[in-house]
Every structure is written in structure tokens, then in C-alpha cells.
Amino acid sequence: MIAKEARQALALQRFAEQNRQLLEEIRELDEREQAQQIEWAFEDAAAELGVQPWEYALQLIAESPEQLQAMRLETHREVAEALGLGWEEYCQFNDIELE
DSSP: OOOHHHHHHHHHHHHHHHOHHHHHHHTTSOHHHHHHHHHHHHHHHHHHHTSOHHHHHHHHHOSSHHHHHHHHHHHHHHHHHHHTOOHHHHHHHTTOOOO
16 A cells, blocks of 8 residues: 555646646746646645545545555544544544445
8 A cells, every 4th residue: 555645745646647738737837836736736626526635635546446445444544533533433423334
């Protein structure tokens, strides 16, 4: 599985590779501005799909449906812990079906 620290960077890279027109439009900008434009376009694309940017990132980097599901659950578990909620309670709040 892809390390958590590398997921966002890889997702942005894959997003950029899939959006050649965007790369063409921003090629005159400096590297920092290009990165910012790619990130904004990425966030807009996630919104158009009706998902959060973290979910879209996972969709772009997952190598299989099983890996996508595992990364989703991992992320949800981390959020539950950060919120101080028990896993079952968190799942009920977020309509996550336990397997």
C-alpha cells in the first residue's frame, strides 16, 4: 500500500498527468504557482464528483477496489480516533457498513 505521506503528492501527480490541457495552460507559471493551480483544479474536480478531496485522492491512487476500500477505512478510523469516537459509533454517524 502507498505510504500515507506520499498519497496526496501521488494523487496530484496523477491528476495532472490526466489533465494535459491544464498543464498546457499553466506552463508559463513558476513551479509554486503551477502546484497551486493543480491543487485548486484537483479540489474543483473532487467537488464536481461530489466527493471530498481526500476521497478523490484515494480513488486516483488505489490500484484495486480492495485497496481503495482499505485506504478509506484506514482514513475513517483515523478520523474517529481524532474525534474521540468509538469505531462503531463513528460508523453509525457516517453510514459506514461494518464487514
